[in-house]
Amino acid sequence: EIVMTQSPATLSVSPGETATLSCRASQSLSSDLAWYQRKPGQTPRLLIYAASTRATGIPARFSGSGSGTEFTLTISSLQSEDFAVYYCQQYHIWPRTFGQGTKVELK
Amino acid sequence: EVQLVESGGTLVQPGGSLRLSCEASGFAFITYWMSWVRQAPGKGLEWVANINQDGSGSNYVDSVKGRFTISRDNAENSLFLQMNTLRAEDTAVYYCLRGGYYPDFWGQGTLVTVSS
Numbered sequence: 001e002i003v004m005t006q007s008p009a010t011l012s013v014s015p016g017e018t019a020t021l022s023c024r025a026s027q028s029l030s031s032d033l034a035w036y037q038r039k040p041g042q043t044p045r046l047l048i049y050a051a052s053t054r055a056t057g058i059p060a061r062f063s064g065s066g067s068g069t070e071f072t073l074t075i076s077s078l079q080s081e082d083f084a085v086y087y088c089q090q091y092h093i094w095p096r097t098f099g100q101g102t103k104v105e106l107k
Numbered sequence: 108e109v110q111l112v113e114s115g116g117t118l119v120q121p122g123g124s125l126r127l128s129c130e131a132s133g134f135a136f137i138t139y140w141m142s143w144v145r146q147a148p149g150k151g152l153e154w155v156a157n158i159n160q161d162g163s164g165s166n167y168v169d170s171v172k173g174r175f176t177i178s179r180d181n182a183e184n185s186l187f188l189q190m191n192t193l194r195a196e197d198t199a200v201y202y203c204l205r206g207g208y209y210p211d212f213w214g215q216g217t218l219v220t221v222s223s
Contacts (some may be wrong), residue, residue, distance in 0.1 A: 004194065034209035043202065043213035044152075055211060077181040092210040095144075095168045 002026050002090050006099035012107040019075040021102045023088035028068045032092035033072045035064055038092075039084045047086075048073065074106070108213050109133040111203045117215030123193050123221070129186040129203030136184040137161075140207025143177060143188050145199035146216075157207040157211065165173060170196075189220075193221045 003026040013019045023033065031051040036044035046055040048064035053069055061076040075082055083106055088099040115127040127143070142157035156177040157163040165177050176189040186203055198221045204210035 032208075043215060046209060049209040079180045089152075089209065094166045096157075097206075098152040098154070100151050 001095060002022075002029070002093060003088055003096050003098035004060070004097050006102045008088075008105045009100075009103060010105060012105050013024040013078050014107045015078055015080060017078055019078055019082075019104050021073040021075075021104070023066075025071075025090055025092075025098050026068045026095055029071075029090045029092040031067050032090055033066070033071050034091065035062075036087045036089065037082075037084045038087065044087060049089045052081055053076075058059055078104070109205065111205060111214030113201065113203045113214045113217035116201060116219045119193055120223050121194060121221055124189070124191045125193060125219060127188040127190065127201055127203075127219070131184045131186065131205070132205075134205070136144060136179075139205050141177075141179060141186045142204040142207055142210060143186075143219040144202045144204055144210075144213075145189065145197075145219075146202070147196070147199040149200075155201070158186070161205065166181045175217060190219070192221075197221050197222050 005024045007022045033051045035048040038044045047058050047062050052064045065072045065104045085101045085103045087101045110132045123170050125189045141156040145205045146152050156167045158177045162179050174192045178215050200216040203214040204214045205212040
């Protein structure tokens with residue numbers, strides 16, 4: 001099983017700033033990585049797949065990068081609606097596995 | 108509008124069985140892989156199983172192999188999870204997902220509680 005490790009656990013950011021979230025895999029994923037946003041009381045929303053491709057309707061301020069074992073989600077010009085928990089998930093091999101999440105909170 | 112509506116979650120005793128259902132609408136169900144993911148209280152997300160478009164192929168996480176069976180009825184746009192020999196550690200909210208790789212739509216979930 002591939003273990004996904006996200007850092008930091010919590011990120012305190014002010015509106016308008018840039019948030020940089022990291023996700024590390026225990027073995028190479030090529031680019032088979034997705035990012036999700038989850039707000040309280042809601043189900044996860046797909047943001048990014050194939051490490052860097054934005055899903056339908058996702059604003060351009062969300063960008064993904066990386067390959068292999070190191071990946072990054074960058075949220076530029078953070079908006080109030082972006083405060084949430086973000087998860088990475090690998091789909092390179094079965095079982096699919098998720099990271100434990102990074103909470104982006106208001107500084 | 109895409110909708111995934113789960114049902115069937117309830118309180119069940121250890122060793123018991125339960126069948127979860129997911130009714131899909133608003134998209135061409137037959138063209139998608141489908142999956143079940145669960146989240147136990149205070150724990151992370153765990154991918155339980157997925158199934159291909161015609162139901163001929165499926166995958167299970169080791170912790171449920173031999174106990175859970177995923178299936179689908181494309182005529183009824185429905186996904187199922189038959190859960191047998193339930194254990195306390197199966198207690199979780201179970202989500203129905205559209206997709207088998209990077210799901211783009213999640214249902215609201217149904218709570219399964221395994222307890223005596």
